[in-house]
Amino acid sequence: MTKEEQLQALNDWNRNTLLQTLEIKFTDVGDDYLVATMPVTPVVHQPLGMLHGGASAALAESLGSCLSNIVLDRSVNAAVGTNLNCNHLKSKKEGMVTGTARLIRKGRTQHFTEIEIRDEKGDLICHSTMTNVVINVR
Known part of the structure; x- marks a missing residue:
């Protein structure tokens, strides 16, 4: 599968999920990395008009989970998140x-x-850092 096909598959996989609601879009992928963008609009603001930490956490967890899953044979295994640690360092x-x-x-x-x-x-x-556990899906 080409990089473009893999990105399209990832973006299609996330239709009708939180990722679509937050407008998260996967833009680059490699053997050990994954990149996505998210617009900062009122949809992802907290009441003070800044990026909500939960939206940042959702972006981080989506990236970490999807990266773990694309490096697995999903007919046999799946990765599920067990820990997410986020340090919010600057407002936006x-x-x-x-x-x-x-x-x-x-x-x-x-x-x-x-x-x-x-x-x-x-x-x-x-x-952020994230831990995923690999489970058997057979």
Whole structure:
């Protein structure tokens, strides 16, 4: 499958989910990383008009979970999140954020991922780590 086909499949897989509601779009993929964007609009604001930490967490968890799942044979296994840690480092009121997930450890039964969410200037908005457990789906 080409990179473009893989990205299209990921974006199609997430129709009618929270990812579609938050307008999260996968934009790049590699052997050990996945990138997605999310617009910062009132839909993802908290009451003070800034990016809601929960929206950042949703972007981070979506990236970490999808990355773990695309590196598995999904006819046999699936990755499910067991832990997400988010440090919200800078506020954002509008524009676009880009999240990049990288596999730190791809084990047989557990994956550990680091996710950075940055703004258009490259400033770090949120730093996250995620643990996924690999389960058998047969």
